[in-house]
Amino acid sequence: MTTTMTRTLTTAKRGDTSARYRATVGDVLFRIANYALFLLFAIICAYPFYYLIINSVSANDVSALGDVRLWPVGFHLSNYTQVFQLPGLPMATVVSVGRTVIGTVLTVLASAFLGFMFTQTRMWGRKFWYRFLIITMYFSAGLIPVFIIMKTLGLTNNFWVYVLPFVVQPFNVILAKTYVESMPRELQEAAEVDGANILQVFFRVYLPNMTPILATIAIFSAVTQWNSFQDTLIYITDQSLYTLQYLLYMFINQASSLAQAAQNAGGNLGQIAGVATQQTPTSIRMTVSVLVVLPIIFIYPLFQRFFVKGIMLGAVKG
Amino acid sequence: MTTQAQAQTVFQEAAVHNLDKNSRKGRARRPRPAGSRTSFTLFLCIVPFLILAFLFSYLPLYGWIYSLYDYKPALGLEGSEFVGLQWFQMLVSSPTQMAQIGQVLMNTLAISFLGIATSVLPLFFAILLNEVKAPWFRNSVQTLTALPNFISWVLVYMIAFSLFSSSGLVNDVLNDAGLITTPIKFLDSDQNVWITMTLWSIWKGLGWGAIIYLASIAGIDQSLYESARIDGAGRFQLMRYITVPQLMPTYLVLLLLSIANILNNGMEQYYVFQNAFNKEWIQVLDLYVYNIGMTGNSLSLATAIGMLKSLISVALLLTVNAVSKRVRGESIV
Numbered sequence: 082m083t084t085t086m087t088r089t090l091t092t093a094k095r096g097d098t099s100a101r102y103r104a105t106v107g108d109v110l111f112r113i114a115n116y117a118l119f120l121l122f123a124i125i126c127a128y129p130f131y132y133l134i135i136n137s138v139s140a141n142d143v144s145a146l147g148d149v150r151l152w153p154v155g156f157h158l159s160n161y162t163q164v165f166q167l168p169g170l171p172m173a174t175v176v177s178v179g180r181t182v183i184g185t186v187l188t189v190l191a192s193a194f195l196g197f198m199f200t201q202t203r204m205w206g207r208k209f210w211y212r213f214l215i216i217t218m219y220f221s222a223g224l225i226p227v228f229i230i231m232k233t234l235g236l237t238n239n240f241w242v243y244v245l246p247f248v249v250q251p252f253n254v255i256l257a258k259t260y261v262e263s264m265p266r267e268l269q270e271a272a273e274v275d276g277a278n279i280l281q282v283f284f285r286v287y288l289p290n291m292t293p294i295l296a297t298i299a300i301f302s303a304v305t306q307w308n309s310f311q312d313t314l315i316y317i318t319d320q321s322l323y324t325l326q327y328l329l330y331m332f333i334n335q336a337s338s339l340a341q342a343a344q345n346a347g348g349n350l351g352q353i354a355g356v357a358t359q360q361t362p363t364s365i366r367m368t369v370s371v372l373v374v375l376p377i378i379f380i381y382p383l384f385q386r387f388f389v390k391g392i393m394l395g396a397v398k399g
Numbered sequence: 400m401t402t403q404a405q406a407q408t409v410f411q412e413a414a415v416h417n418l419d420k421n422s423r424k425g426r427a428r429r430p431r432p433a434g435s436r437t438s439f440t441l442f443l444c445i446v447p448f449l450i451l452a453f454l455f456s457y458l459p460l461y462g463w464i465y466s467l468y469d470y471k472p473a474l475g476l477e478g479s480e481f482v483g484l485q486w487f488q489m490l491v492s493s494p495t496q497m498a499q500i501g502q503v504l505m506n507t508l509a510i511s512f513l514g515i516a517t518s519v520l521p522l523f524f525a526i527l528l529n530e531v532k533a534p535w536f537r538n539s540v541q542t543l544t545a546l547p548n549f550i551s552w553v554l555v556y557m558i559a560f561s562l563f564s565s566s567g568l569v570n571d572v573l574n575d576a577g578l579i580t581t582p583i584k585f586l587d588s589d590q591n592v593w594i595t596m597t598l599w600s601i602w603k604g605l606g607w608g609a610i611i612y613l614a615s616i617a618g619i620d621q622s623l624y625e626s627a628r629i630d631g632a633g634r635f636q637l638m639r640y641i642t643v644p645q646l647m648p649t650y651l652v653l654l655l656l657s658i659a660n661i662l663n664n665g666m667e668q669y670y671v672f673q674n675a676f677n678k679e680w681i682q683v684l685d686l687y688v689y690n691i692g693m694t695g696n697s698l699s700l701a702t703a704i705g706m707l708k709s710l711i712s713v714a715l716l717l718t719v720n721a722v723s724k725r726v727r728g729e730s731i732v
Contacts, residue, residue: 108634111530111634112530115527115530115531116531116536118527119527119528119531119536119540120540122540122544122605122606123539123540123543123544125602126543126544126546126547126602126606127543127546129558129561129562130546132558132561132562132568133557133558133561136561147566147567147568147571148571150568150572191448194444194445194448195445195448198441198444198445199445201441203437203438203441204438204441204442204445205438205439205441205442206442207442210442210445210449213449213452214448214449214452217452217456217457219713219716219732220456220709220712220713221456221459221709222456222459222460222462222463222705222706222709223459223462223463223688223701223702223705223706223708223709224666224685224688224689224692224693224701224705225462225465225688225692225693225698225701225702225705226459226460226461226462226463226465226702226705226706227455227459227462228692228693229459229462229465229472229698230454230455230458230459230462232472234454245451245455246451246455248448248451249448249451249452249455279440279441279444280444304549307551308549308550308551308553308554309551310551310552310553310667310671311666311667311670314670315689315693326551326553326554327553329553329554329557330553330556330671333553333556333557333560363561366557366560366561367561370554370557370558373550373551373553373554374550374554377546377549377550378546381542381545381546381549382542385541385542385545
């Protein structure tokens, strides 16, 4: 009785109207089933990541047998120092980080600039050029014609193929433009009275005030760049331009060459590596997977609240 | 609110337009603030970006003419033979080719339909999660279930591989429990490929897909619930008569978009999951174009198929947009 009272009081304080009446048996059953359902689904979503992590830090002979299931066995971190001795992995990390950083910065700047410029009603042919950009969202010539154009432009086996096609993204331009339109026009007028030209207005006045929308564009663009796999597959044959995702895919599929690489990497460390820390195909796959997913696991929860708010704003407004 | 804002912008634009006209007629010129540029200089600022859009989106359209040639990369377009509509005829004339295309189309449509059929799941997910009152539990569930959306298909495949391959965790556990003696081939099998692909898509996308509905639920006018409760509506009646109808517009827009994209499944997921065993059932159009164009080197045939696919997709998009305009009075694109 007292507990029910307290709960009613606390929930009422939170302004939650649905729990003000006394919970019936049906309500309680529903609530239990509901919580159980979400607990189950959350575990299904999270466990695979946990599984990769505990296997990457467990004794490699145990993890190769698939016996690491609930917690790490024979904890060690040497997998992480060892995988960097695999041929191609340090370079792939540089390429992946490079395309993510450069690609994100360029996309964010271009989206913000175009979003701002398309609010300039004085611009020659503004509406036409805006449509010219937006229409590209709805069609694609197809894989092969795009491939041939990239080849003609000299972008195959070229780092810039990772970045240039992503710079102008119509959807991001729309987001930025809508945001600029919600800012007071007087900002620009005031700056222009003070003698600022259009670039100064953009860089000094608008850009610093667009942080929320730019952060959203940045995180989505960074995730896309980091995860991208198809462009390496299609445009790149030069091994020094492989990305981590591509390397991971090769590690899953090429068991025999992987075992070879593992032995070579192990051989370099021959004296210090015991059986437990000797690289196996499993340990390499797990460790590279964790390297690929760790940035996302760290960054994503920090930004999650932010997306939800951004989407919420859009949904409430629309 | 949006309409108001739009109307406002239209008025502003109209006002500026009139001003410009007036100044051209030689009436009082609008004093330009110091440092402002002419309209053409403004345009020049965005030209580099327009060039990028042209190079990567418009210029490839020119490449559709490769479908009229027997294109050999080594010879270039000048050296390649002009064959007219041969590739298009081939698609429908040879029985083997027809059978192959038929299978590919079937896979594409089946996987898309399964995706559309399961597109109500995020909606249910959001409605049920909204009934969870403990904020810490709600937030944790939301964070954990949206996480798979942010990883690549390669990593999804890595997870599938470590959990479901013959020597993977699931087979190990089942074996230890004495439930099976030979490993179940979850990945290297031609059984239920469409369903497993749909399940992986759900695993990856469900939590994230629910976020937009959660946002919409948060935007529902609370007085609707208040008054329904006063009228004696229970929990399920509130869901049935208020939440679901209020979410329908959002659901319909997403549904129409997925219908417009029925031929575009993308290729990454199917590329990483394809193997010699499931190849027949997993080849969707996008993957098929890649396989025959890049691996099989039939560049012209692949262009022809990709071109037909693009044209049909644009036609579908325009159709659902027209339907949406007529039925809902709003366009979706």
